[in-house]
Amino acid sequence: xxxxxxxxxxxxxxxxxxxxxxxxxxxxxxxxxxxxxxxxxxxxxxxxxxxxxxxxxxxxxxxxxxxxxxxxxxxxxxxxxxxxxxxxxxxxxxxxxxxxxxxxxxxxxxxxxxxxxxxxxxxxxxxxxxxxxxxxxxxxxxxxxxxxxxxxxxxxxxxxxxxxxxxxxxxxxxxxxxxxxxxxxxxxxxxxxxxxxxxxxxxxxxxxxxxxxxxxxxxxxxxxxxxxxxxxxxxxxxxxxxx
Amino acid sequence: xxxxxxxxxxxxxxxxxxxxxxxxxxxxxxxxxxxxxxxxxxxxxxxxxxxxxxxxxxxxxxxxxxxxxxxxxxxxxxxxxxxxxxxxxxxxxxxxxxxxxxxxxxxxxxxxxxxxxxxxxxxxxxxxxxxxxxxxxxxxxxxxxxxxxxxxxxxxxxxxxxxxxxxxxxxxxxxxxxxxxxxxxxxxxxxxxxxxxxxxxxxxxxxxxxxxxxxxxxxxxxxxxxxxxxxxxxxxxxxxxxxxxxxxxxxxxxxxxxxxxxxxxxxxxxxxxxxxxxxxxxxxxxxxxxxxxxxxxxxxxxxxxxxxxxxxx
Numbered sequence: 001x002x003x004x005x006x007x008x009x010x011x012x013x014x015x016x017x018x019x020x021x022x023x024x025x026x027x028x029x030x031x032x033x034x035x036x037x038x039x040x041x042x043x044x045x046x047x048x049x050x051x052x053x054x055x056x057x058x059x060x061x062x063x064x065x066x067x068x069x070x071x072x073x074x075x076x077x078x079x080x081x082x083x084x085x086x087x088x089x090x091x092x093x094x095x096x097x098x099x100x101x102x103x104x105x106x107x108x109x110x111x112x113x114x115x116x117x118x119x120x121x122x123x124x125x126x127x128x129x130x131x132x133x134x135x136x137x138x139x140x141x142x143x144x145x146x147x148x149x150x151x152x153x154x155x156x157x158x159x160x161x162x163x164x165x166x167x168x169x170x171x172x173x174x175x176x177x178x179x180x181x182x183x184x185x186x187x188x189x190x191x192x193x194x195x196x197x198x199x200x201x202x203x204x205x206x207x208x209x210x211x212x213x214x215x216x217x218x219x220x221x222x223x224x225x226x227x228x229x230x231x232x233x234x235x236x237x238x239x240x241x242x243x
Numbered sequence: 244x245x246x247x248x249x250x251x252x253x254x255x256x257x258x259x260x261x262x263x264x265x266x267x268x269x270x271x272x273x274x275x276x277x278x279x280x281x282x283x284x285x286x287x288x289x290x291x292x293x294x295x296x297x298x299x300x301x302x303x304x305x306x307x308x309x310x311x312x313x314x315x316x317x318x319x320x321x322x323x324x325x326x327x328x329x330x331x332x333x334x335x336x337x338x339x340x341x342x343x344x345x346x347x348x349x350x351x352x353x354x355x356x357x358x359x360x361x362x363x364x365x366x367x368x369x370x371x372x373x374x375x376x377x378x379x380x381x382x383x384x385x386x387x388x389x390x391x392x393x394x395x396x397x398x399x400x401x402x403x404x405x406x407x408x409x410x411x412x413x414x415x416x417x418x419x420x421x422x423x424x425x426x427x428x429x430x431x432x433x434x435x436x437x438x439x440x441x442x443x444x445x446x447x448x449x450x451x452x453x454x455x456x457x458x459x460x461x462x463x464x465x466x467x468x469x470x471x472x473x474x475x476x477x478x479x480x481x482x483x484x485x486x487x488x489x490x491x492x493x494x495x496x497x498x499x500x501x502x503x504x505x506x507x508x509x510x511x512x513x514x515x516x517x518x519x520x521x522x523x524x525x526x527x528x529x530x531x532x533x534x535x536x537x538x539x540x541x542x543x544x545x546x547x548x549x550x551x552x553x554x555x556x
Contacts, residue, residue: 003344004401006392018554022547023346024390026385033384036351037377040358044373049305049365085339097339102323109319117315121296132303132364132460140305146362146370154378158536 004096030218045148052142055233101190247497252326253336258506259325259482263474264288266481266517270438273521274445288474295467303364303460310363313356314468316433321475326348328479328486330503332494333408341404343391350435353472354380361457372456375532379441379453383434384534386543393549394487397421403483410490417490420549425488430542432484436477438520440530440538451529474515478513485512 006025012018051057061067080087085098132140171184216223275282284290302310326336327346339345354376361373397418398406410417416425434441438456447455459467484492492508494501530538536543 003388015554019551022389022392022550026389026543026547029385029388030381033351033381036355039380040355040362040373040377044359044362044370048307048309048359075531097342097345098337099339099345101337102339102345105326106319106323109322110315113315113319113322113468117296117468121464122299129302129304132305132366133368134366140365142365144367145365146367146374151370151374152378153382154374154532157533158378158382 034155037152041148041151045146045151047170048140050140052145052147156190166190245335248334248336248340250334250497251329251332254331254502255329256322257323258331259475259478260322260471260509262413262513263293263478264471264477264518266513267470267474269514269517270524271445273518274525277522277525281535288470292471294465296464300462300463300465303366305365306363306460309356309359310460310465313360314465314472317353317356318468319474320349320352321472321479325475325479327403328482329404329407329493330482330486330509332497332500333411334497336402336404341402343395343401343403346403347387347391350476351384353476357454357457357469360461364460366460368456368459372453372459375453376457379434379532379535379539380412383431383539386427386539386546387431389550390424390431390544392548393420393424393427393546394552395551396550397424402538407486407490407493407545410487411493411495412490414491416488420552421487421551423485423545423549424550427542427546428480428484428487430538432477432480432520433523434539434542435480436473439524440527441535443529467505481513481516485509485516 003025006021006028011020045052051059082100082103085096085100088096131138134140134144137144152213166189168189169184169186171178172182174180174182216227247404265285265288268283268285271287272282272285324346327341327349329341358373358377361369361376363369394406395401397420398409400406400409410421416422433439437444441454442453443451444455446452447459458466461469489512492504492512494505
């Protein structure tokens with residue numbers, strides 16, 4: 001609906017507003033694409049292929065009652081998506097795509113594709129299960145899989161202007177010529193752009209102003225009398241000259 | 244849902260499914276000629292798909308249900324997306340069919356499941372392909388949205404069917420700004436179908452792989468379905484560009500003569516576009532992965548420029 005609103009913004013009279021809308025539209029699209037990427041990462045790394053840690057290996061399914069807790073909002077999300085047109089038409093007169101018809105068409109097409117594929121080629125042949133190809137290494141090990149940090153690495157590199165990574169290392173050598181490595185530390189620090197450049201400056205400014213305000217509110221009666229005196233005086237001067 | 248739409252669904256989808264592998268071969272043929280080779284026959288893609296359909300599917304023991312359902316789901320989603328892009332004639336579609344935003348999300352669903360497939364078998368290559376695809380799709384998504392928003396701005400509708408009805412009657416693009424959007428759409432075709440300079444569909448080298456890496460664990464019928472999905476996706480993206488830039492020939496009413504003319508014109512125009520894509524691919528080398536956002540920015544620039552021109556006129 002948000003995208004639809006953006007797409008319909010062409011009759012707006014103010015051109016600058018239109019330009020602003022384009023910028024927000026692209027940022028919004030970026031957010032939705034990053035959300036899809038996040039879901040692939042979250043689902044793919046957590047649930048697919050070999051377990052990556054010892055703890056994950058021992059993971060057991062929670063009781064069914066606990067599953068209902070998560071399944072209920074998920075089902076509501078799907079239902080509100082499928083019946084979005086009906087729900088919207090109850091309150092607003094906005095024309096949006098009928099997702100129920102579309103969903104049914106997709107399910108129907110899926111069935112047809114399955115039938116078509118089933119009836120072609122070798123029917124009911126055994127499906128041989130072989131190991132995942134590992135460049136000649138036969139037994140697959142969890143360490144050969146992509147990790148969550150590895151998955152999002154290209155995004156971090158692409159957006160490095162925003163998420164600037166700071167890589168620092170210190171090395172101590174056993175010899176004077178710096179050829180035999182003794183010990184060292186290395187750290188990768190991710191600058192939290194939005195936190196450090198957007199939220200923290202505002203938070204600092206607010207705390208600075210509030211610290212001055214708290215100095216003024218010192219709890220002494222004579223100070224408050226002084227404030228009242230200054231306020232009355234200012235008001236008198238204002239009404240004398242400007243009112 | 245009226246009879247005209249059901250007939251459209253059958254004819255349009257049937258036509259797309261029938262001709263889509265042809266253009267895969269045609270592009271390969273053009274690339275081969277450009278490199279001084281003879282190349283495969285034009286029907287080679289059909290033979291390849293037939294051969295794969297006769298083979299058994301081999302699954303990794305680490306893979307889950309995702310690997311089993313994704314090829315079917317992806318093809319279904321892309322077949323439904325063909326209903327959004329009229330090629331044979333423009334029908335009276337039910338609400339939502341033809342909507343640009345829904346179309347983009349259908350493509351996103353296909354990308355989502357392909358990426359999950361890459362991670363499913365647990366191979367390093369699959370993970371690498373998924374990671375690269377999702378990272379680059381995060382960058383191309385704003386460009387795609389802006390390109391289609393520019394189309395909606397110029398043609399004053401968010402429905403492909405209405406857009407094509409507007410453009411179909413004209414021998415030339417209805418607005419000069421559509422030529423600018425066409426550049427963006429061309430880049431989107433290159434990116435979405437994983438062609439050079441974004442990805443090299445002809446190699447299996449880890450330096451160049453994006454799409455090929457994700458389908459490395461696929462085999463037999465499933466691989467055939469994935470290849471077929473790829474071909475169908477390519478043709479519907481090509482059809483959008485063709486119907487916007489060189490719209491003549493598309494029937495806006497259901498007549499037998501109109502259908503035949505639409506199909507023939509489309510075959511000619513799509514062949515020319517396929518030749519252009521083949522030549523474009525042959526003239527460029529693979530770009531470095533992290534230089535690609537700059538290439539996408541070109542498409543973004545042309546679309547944003549169109550919207551700016553429309554906004555200030």
